[in-house]
Every structure is written in C-alpha cells, then in structure tokens.
Amino acid sequence: MGYLSSAVAKVREVNHRYAEPKIQLKKGTKVVLMVLRVYLLALVGLLLFALVSHVR
Numbered sequence: 001m002g003y004l005s006s007a008v009a010k011v012r013e014v015n016h017r018y019a020e021p022k023i024q025l026k027k028g029t030k031v032v033l034m035v036l037r038v039y040l041l042a043l044v045g046l047l048l049f050a051l052v053s054h055v056r
Contacts, residue, residue: 025033
C-alpha cells in the first residue's frame with residue numbers, strides 16, 4: 001500500500017500545482033476551443049450512433 005499511497009500523493013501534488021492556469025486566454029480563443037469541444041462531442045455522438053444502429 002506504500003507505493004499506491006505515494007503515487008496518489010504525487011498525483012494530488014501535481015493537480016494542486018496546476019489547478020490555476022498560468023496563461024490568460026483571449027475571448028476569441030475561448031470561443032474557438034468551445035466550438036472545437038462541441039464538434040468533438042458531436043463526432044463522438046455520431047460514431048456511437050453509427051455503432052449502435054449497426055448492431056441492430
């Protein structure tokens with residue numbers, strides 16, 4: 001259990017260190033990233049739909 005608890009402690013330390021972003025994004029960049037996120041979710045949704053409809 002010593003290895004697991006030390007690994008969890010390291011992960012928590014890294015998460016704590018990078019909790020706040022160190023760069024500032026402009027509004028346009030945030031919008032583009034949101035559009036890309038929605039596009040990716042749409043593609044994953046279409047892929048899942050295709051897989052589910054193919055199984056039937």
